[in-house]
Amino acid sequence: MAEQVIKVEKLTKRFGDFTAVDDISFEVNKGEIFGFLGANGAGKTTAMRMLCGLSIPTSGAASVVGFDVYKQTEDIKKNIGYMSQRFSLYEDLTVIENIKFYSGIYGLSNKQIKEKSEELIERLGLHSETKKLVGALPLGWKQKLAFSVALVHEPKIIFLDEPTGGVDPVTRRQFWEMIYEVSAKGVTVFVTTHYMDEAEYCNRVSIMVDGRIEALDAPRKLKEKFNATSMDEVFYLLARGAKKAAI
Amino acid sequence: MSIVQLNSITKTYNKGSVVAVDNISLSVNEGELFGLIGPDGAGKTSIFRILTTLLLAESGTATVNGWDVVKDYRIIRSNIGYMPGKFSLYQDLSVEENLEFFATLFGTTIEENYHLIKDIYIQLEPFKDRRAGKLSGGMKQKLALCCALIHKPVVLFLDEPTTGVDPVSRKEFWNMLKRLKEQGITIIVSTPYMDEANLCDRIALIQNGKIMSVETPQNIIKNYTRELWAVASQSMHSLLKDLREFDLTESCYAFGDSLHLSFKVHKENNRDETLAYLKNHNHREVEMNLINPGIEDCFISLMQQ
Numbered sequence: 001m002a003e004q005v006i007k008v009e010k011l012t013k014r015f016g017d018f019t020a021v022d023d024i025s026f027e028v029n030k031g032e033i034f035g036f037l038g039a040n041g042a043g044k045t046t047a048m049r050m051l052c053g054l055s056i057p058t059s060g061a062a063s064v065v066g067f068d069v070y071k072q073t074e075d076i077k078k079n080i081g082y083m084s085q086r087f088s089l090y091e092d093l094t095v096i097e098n099i100k101f102y103s104g105i106y107g108l109s110n111k112q113i114k115e116k117s118e119e120l121i122e123r124l125g126l127h128s129e130t131k132k133l134v135g136a137l138p139l140g141w142k143q144k145l146a147f148s149v150a151l152v153h154e155p156k157i158i159f160l161d162e163p164t165g166g167v168d169p170v171t172r173r174q175f176w177e178m179i180y181e182v183s184a185k186g187v188t189v190f191v192t193t194h195y196m197d198e199a200e201y202c203n204r205v206s207i208m209v210d211g212r213i214e215a216l217d218a219p220r221k222l223k224e225k226f227n228a229t230s231m232d233e234v235f236y237l238l239a240r241g242a243k244k245a246a247i
Numbered sequence: 248m249s250i251v252q253l254n255s256i257t258k259t260y261n262k263g264s265v266v267a268v269d270n271i272s273l274s275v276n277e278g279e280l281f282g283l284i285g286p287d288g289a290g291k292t293s294i295f296r297i298l299t300t301l302l303l304a305e306s307g308t309a310t311v312n313g314w315d316v317v318k319d320y321r322i323i324r325s326n327i328g329y330m331p332g333k334f335s336l337y338q339d340l341s342v343e344e345n346l347e348f349f350a351t352l353f354g355t356t357i358e359e360n361y362h363l364i365k366d367i368y369i370q371l372e373p374f375k376d377r378r379a380g381k382l383s384g385g386m387k388q389k390l391a392l393c394c395a396l397i398h399k400p401v402v403l404f405l406d407e408p409t410t411g412v413d414p415v416s417r418k419e420f421w422n423m424l425k426r427l428k429e430q431g432i433t434i435i436v437s438t439p440y441m442d443e444a445n446l447c448d449r450i451a452l453i454q455n456g457k458i459m460s461v462e463t464p465q466n467i468i469k470n471y472t473r474e475l476w477a478v479a480s481q482s483m484h485s486l487l488k489d490l491r492e493f494d495l496t497e498s499c500y501a502f503g504d505s506l507h508l509s510f511k512v513h514k515e516n517n518r519d520e521t522l523a524y525l526k527n528h529n530h531r532e533v534e535m536n537l538i539n540p541g542i543e544d545c546f547i548s549l550m551q552q
Contacts, residue, residue: 038413039413039415039416040383040384040385040411040412040413040416041383041384041385042413085411138288139286139287139288140286162411165410165411165439166286166287166407166410166439167286167287167439168285168286168287168289168439168454168546168550169286169441169543169546169547169550170500170547170550170551171286173500173501176501177487180484184484194411194412194413194414194417195440196414196503197502197503200503200504201501219504220504230503230504231503232414235414235415236414236415236418239413239414239415240415
């Protein structure tokens with residue numbers, strides 16, 4: 001059986017009388033690309049924040065790379081990578097300064113920082129841009145750099161929150177090739193997206209509706225189950241019934 | 248008849264080092280639902296800001312309903328509707344207060360043009376006392392649309408109204424636009440989502456400040472003259488790698504559950520040769536079918552030219 005790096009059981013989060021995440025259970029395997037889908041307001045971000053150790057659940061249990069989401073949130077933060085939908089690097093620092101800054105925050109030694117920076121710049125082909133301010137890079141490059149920086153401390157899991165929003169179709173695909181590469185190296189990828197063609201690139205996909213997971217399987221199986229030709233159709237069938245999202 | 252016109256408009260930033268809009272000429276017809284389609288940084292917002300008189304172009308001229316964007320900025324401002332990409336209503340005013348505020352600002356009343364917003368506002372009415380800042384993303388967007396419409400604008404400018412919005416809410420939003428168009432309002436809308444292009448009468452595909460094509464979505468697809476194949480096998484990742492190294496391949500990229508493949512030269516036996524090549528590379532369960540391209544295929548092809 002595959003090693004499970006995320007285990008979630010009956011996880012629930014309430015804000016007052018509003019249940020944002022309602023009794024969800026699932027596991028994610030090592031090296032898997034796991035698509036976490038849902039309409040706006042379905043509870044994706046709240047669930048993801050709990051898994052990243054940024055929000056304490058109301059009830060239920062979950063562990064991420066073996067660490068408990070109630071008691072070991074600091075260990076979780078050190079052992080995961082995170083890239084948000086809003087670009088997360090410092091625009092007024094240069095490429096190399098950003099890499100060094102984040103490496104430092106994650107506690108890499110000076111020697112490691114030097115090696116990592118060189119390796120990263122080599123891999124991204126950013127030699128002539130190292131002293132450029134990140135704010136001056138095209139969006140596609142920023143996203144690729146942010147992705148690499150989120151992996152600088154070699155985490156076992158990377159959480160990607162709408163990493164490709166607004167990116168051109170070619171760069172969007174290059175970004176997914178980077179995702180495949182790290183997944184092939186055994187890094188687990190937990191990703192949210194509003195592009196339904198990208199849902200097809202995931203090994204398995206879950207769809208949240210009104211705080212609950214309404215479907216979870218490989219894209220091919222979901223399409224069979226719902227008798228649909230695309231993930232777009234599956235999503236539409238499930239999310240159309242949602243009420244909470246509209247309010 | 249053209250209602251919005253851009254003639255050789257250029258806009259640069261950072262003392263000319265960043266060319267946001269590069270000598271763009273474009274005209275939008277009265278009553279049209281016109282789409283500016285392109286990724287972030289293509290120049291869409293700069294074009295909107297020039298047309299809404301919030302930004303001055305370096306060179307070129309532009310008119311809205313015959314008014315010059317530099318000389319006649321006052322009259323343009325009071326006769327257009329503009330929904331910026333960033334939510335810009337008053338978060339601490341209620342739904343109803345925001346709408347009343349914008350109606351008053353434009354010298355009208357909610358009652359006078361209620362017919363224009365009725366379909367949309369009816370969904371907001373149960374929450375009309377709620378502060379705008381407390382609304383969900385979808386509701387904020389509907390309110391912003393109502394506020395941009397309340398003075399019955401001659402042209403409605405919508406800058407990325409569906410960015411970050413889930414597929415179901417996006418479909419709903421486009422249905423609202425279709426109904427507005429039926430009421431005779433000219434709408435210019437920008438989006439990074441290629442699948443929304445099909446819902447426009449005409450679209451401009453934009454990349455790096457330049458227009459790659461202005462056409463109806465149907466004609467853009469018609470202008471894609473090569474054969475496009477959808478290919479799938481049991482191992483999609485190695486399939487992509489292998490097809491990219493294949494001699495006959497012009498371009499190959501992932502597209503949902505298959506890869507889209509085009510050949511350098513059109514030949515009768517392209518398919519047979521590809522299947523033989525894939526068999527040699529141990530691909531199983533290979534499927535390969537001729538397909539019609541979508542707007543996104545056309546965009547990728549234009550980008551690579």
